[in-house]
Amino acid sequence: MPISLITDMAAETLGDRVALGRSRDGLTHTALRRAALGGAGLVAASGHRSVAFVGVNGPVVAALLFASAYAGVPFTPLNYRLSAEALRVQLDRLDDPLVVTDAAFRGVVGDRRARPSEDWIADALAAPEHEPTAWDDDATAVVLFTSGTTSEPKRVLLRHANLLSYVLQTVEFASADPQDAILVSVPPYHIAGMGTILSNVYSGRRMVHLPAFAPGAWLDLVRAERITNAMLVPTMLSRLVDELGGAEAGTSSLRQLAYGGARMPRPVLEGALRAFPGVGFTNAYGLTETSSTIAVLGPDDHREALAATDPAAAARLASVGRPVPGVEIEVRGDGGRVLPAGEVGEVWVRGPQVSGEYVGLGSVLDEQGWFPTRDQGHLDAEGFLFVGGRSDDTIIRGGENIAPAEIEDQLVLHASVKDVAVVGLPDDEWGERLVAVVVPAAPIEDVDELTRWVKARVRGSRTPDEIRFADELPYNPTGKLLRRELRARLIAAGGES
Amino acid sequence: MILKPGGRYRSQVDPTEVVVVRPAKDDVDLTCGGVPMVGMAEPVTDGPALLPEHAEATTMGKRYTDGQVELLVTKAGAGALAVDGSRLVVKDAQPLPSSD
Numbered sequence: 001m002p003i004s005l006i007t008d009m010a011a012e013t014l015g016d017r018v019a020l021g022r023s024r025d026g027l028t029h030t031a032l033r034r035a036a037l038g039g040a041g042l043v044a045a046s047g048h049r050s051v052a053f054v055g056v057n058g059p060v061v062a063a064l065l066f067a068s069a070y071a072g073v074p075f076t077p078l079n080y081r082l083s084a085e086a087l088r089v090q091l092d093r094l095d096d097p098l099v100v101t102d103a104a105f106r107g108v109v110g111d112r113r114a115r116p117s118e119d120w121i122a123d124a125l126a127a128p129e130h131e132p133t134a135w136d137d138d139a140t141a142v143v144l145f146t147s148g149t150t151s152e153p154k155r156v157l158l159r160h161a162n163l164l165s166y167v168l169q170t171v172e173f174a175s176a177d178p179q180d181a182i183l184v185s186v187p188p189y190h191i192a193g194m195g196t197i198l199s200n201v202y203s204g205r206r207m208v209h210l211p212a213f214a215p216g217a218w219l220d221l222v223r224a225e226r227i228t229n230a231m232l233v234p235t236m237l238s239r240l241v242d243e244l245g246g247a248e249a250g251t252s253s254l255r256q257l258a259y260g261g262a263r264m265p266r267p268v269l270e271g272a273l274r275a276f277p278g279v280g281f282t283n284a285y286g287l288t289e290t291s292s293t294i295a296v297l298g299p300d301d302h303r304e305a306l307a308a309t310d311p312a313a314a315a316r317l318a319s320v321g322r323p324v325p326g327v328e329i330e331v332r333g334d335g336g337r338v339l340p341a342g343e344v345g346e347v348w349v350r351g352p353q354v355s356g357e358y359v360g361l362g363s364v365l366d367e368q369g370w371f372p373t374r375d376q377g378h379l380d381a382e383g384f385l386f387v388g389g390r391s392d393d394t395i396i397r398g399g400e401n402i403a404p405a406e407i408e409d410q411l412v413l414h415a416s417v418k419d420v421a422v423v424g425l426p427d428d429e430w431g432e433r434l435v436a437v438v439v440p441a442a443p444i445e446d447v448d449e450l451t452r453w454v455k456a457r458v459r460g461s462r463t464p465d466e467i468r469f470a471d472e473l474p475y476n477p478t479g480k481l482l483r484r485e486l487r488a489r490l491i492a493a494g495g496e497s
Numbered sequence: 498m499i500l501k502p503g504g505r506y507r508s509q510v511d512p513t514e515v516v517v518v519r520p521a522k523d524d525v526d527l528t529c530g531g532v533p534m535v536g537m538a539e540p541v542t543d544g545p546a547l548l549p550e551h552a553e554a555t556t557m558g559k560r561y562t563d564g565q566v567e568l569l570v571t572k573a574g575a576g577a578l579a580v581d582g583s584r585l586v587v588k589d590a591q592p593l594p595s596s597d
Contacts, residue, residue, distance in 0.1 A: 005571065165518075196597045
């Protein structure tokens, strides 16, 4: 069953409702389906075996996703922020793609012919409707490149069955109120960019796009379009909280705010809760390989954790919640032993939405269908999942495995610390030494005060060997800290801080 | 019939169409309005009509279940859905907060 079922059903039931764009002149569900069927005709007539998109997020991405589905070819939105050379390398790794680009990126696709994204929807609406052919149950819907923060980008393969299972299990059809609207500020090449199209078309929630996130523009658009829902990565939420400077956001239409994509620092979450009183917060945890969200900490969970006096219940404000329907989660230790609640190990996940498959590399699922997330974490007694960071980020100091997250979580609570990252640098004595890079919130005169702060809160061997200062830390646009880049920078700078 | 996840079936007696969300383990009889449903590519037999005792309208977009099998109604109809003679009921899904 292809994901185009989603637009088929929405067009049939919610035909005149606006699916994409402004309420007064956006694309209705009927028009979206028509554009997808016409677009599928353009894809089929081109003879290409896949579709690639280089551009910023907007209605055309949904039109291309569903056109590819009707045409029975995979769709790949690419990271338009990559260098021209890196983009060409990725295009070369796709299966004979039909390339659609924004005008701004036409130059980067090299000798390839590219169709302008600006004309795609109009062209698709004018093209004859494609007659979908026999359906292959195992067909690939989407191929996404991983961000490559810890290794070379891999091509994650998501089948129609994975994505459709995700939507059918987690979203109620046509459940959105007619006036609901979500503001999308994630880029199209992120798994959330795909998830948001599928979930919101299926629920009937209008999508409005803000391609280049800026706090002021985001607030203006929420007010102008009467936005009810939004999804942000932690770096965006942090910039919003800074922009508001302690004031309330004054966004009366906003009811639900989801965050995810990277770990949320506690002070940012607290600032956001103050800035958006009355808004329900949802923390979503998922990976590209799992077709987006696999666990959620919902608004009620947030409220209960905030009101809790029991420390275990209060701690859940830092958890990513519980598995969504159809998903199982377990934590495994050395040798694959399943760990009891409270013990930290690698997070494994299983369910029909989990792909765990890469183009050219095959599946990494184990024999029972479990996928290793490479995230470190633990479950609590009531099944709430806590994620501590990537296994690849683990620092080995004097034979001890140290998760940087544990130290970062403590340092960021210090009033003088605005942001912090802990990395391991080569060390003759310890193998790696712990270096904390601090972005100060206020001038810091006594550096030892920060060391003492950590020492009072974590095991002694986990106290930073060195603290350096920086004006900012390197993040990618989806809020992931670029540890490799930071580490390389520190090594290049040598021993001097 | 063996129900496969993602498999599509249609009614022979009304416009009902369903997609299998969760399949049964074994070979089952899937009926709508008391008459066997068929695969989307299979021909509809002339003649059978909706049995009055199996009339119960379904709703587009709702999932129906007997606790094991789960079907999504993609086109609504007037006939009740049943697996091996036991009627499927609307699944009361706990609404999840939207996460993307």
